[in-house]
Amino acid sequence: MMLHTNDYLEYYLTLVGWIINSGVWNMIEDSGLVAAPFAAIIISEWLKARAEGADEGNKGVLSLARVENRFYTAILVIIVCCMPLVTVSIDTLQFDRSRSEQCQYSVPNPADTGWNTSFSTLNGKSAVVPVWWLFVHAMSKAATAASIAAIPCGVDLQQVRMDVNRARINDPLLAQEVADFTNDCYA
Known part of the structure; x- marks a missing residue:
């Protein structure tokens, strides 16, 4: 074995x-x-x-x-x-x-x-x-x-993370909710 x-x-x-x-x-x-x-x-x-x-x-x-x-x-x-x-x-x-x-x-x-x-x-x-x-x-x-x-290997997860970090939310209310969520859960 x-x-x-x-x-x-x-x-x-x-x-x-x-x-x-x-x-x-x-x-x-x-x-x-x-x-x-x-x-x-x-x-x-x-x-x-x-x-x-x-x-x-x-x-x-x-x-x-x-x-x-x-x-x-x-x-x-x-x-x-x-x-x-x-x-x-x-x-x-x-x-x-x-x-x-x-x-x-x-x-x-x-x-x-x-x-x-x-x-x-x-x-x-x-x-x-x-x-x-x-x-x-x-x-x-x-x-x-x-x-x-089971994890697909075609997706570069580091590139996905960088793309998400670069993305901007145009709606100020939604942006504030995401910021509050991030602050409450991860800070």
């Missing part, structure tokens, strides 16, 4: 963000905080078993089964959502030029520039991404790309 980006800043910040995330995960793992959810599961199930009445049967066996089920869920969440597993490099972090080509705007690929090596690692560290967040990134970039594709 690829991590797509639309510009060099996003390309670089995505890599830096995942390097920071890997460092935070290493800190959580090294400090033992990764065991905190499991301790919370045991304590909450123990308190729940103590609060139940005597009619529940063998509370020890029942709470052990609950702890086991919640442990499996916690392990799955930690492995899929928290634990960095996929290494991000120039091969998995892909710069998307499709929209710039549609609008006849030329942007070179990072591999064709001097940025190639600086985007694979940062001070010798490479980024590692959890599987779930790789999927979330891919889905959000797909939605963003679909939204961007």
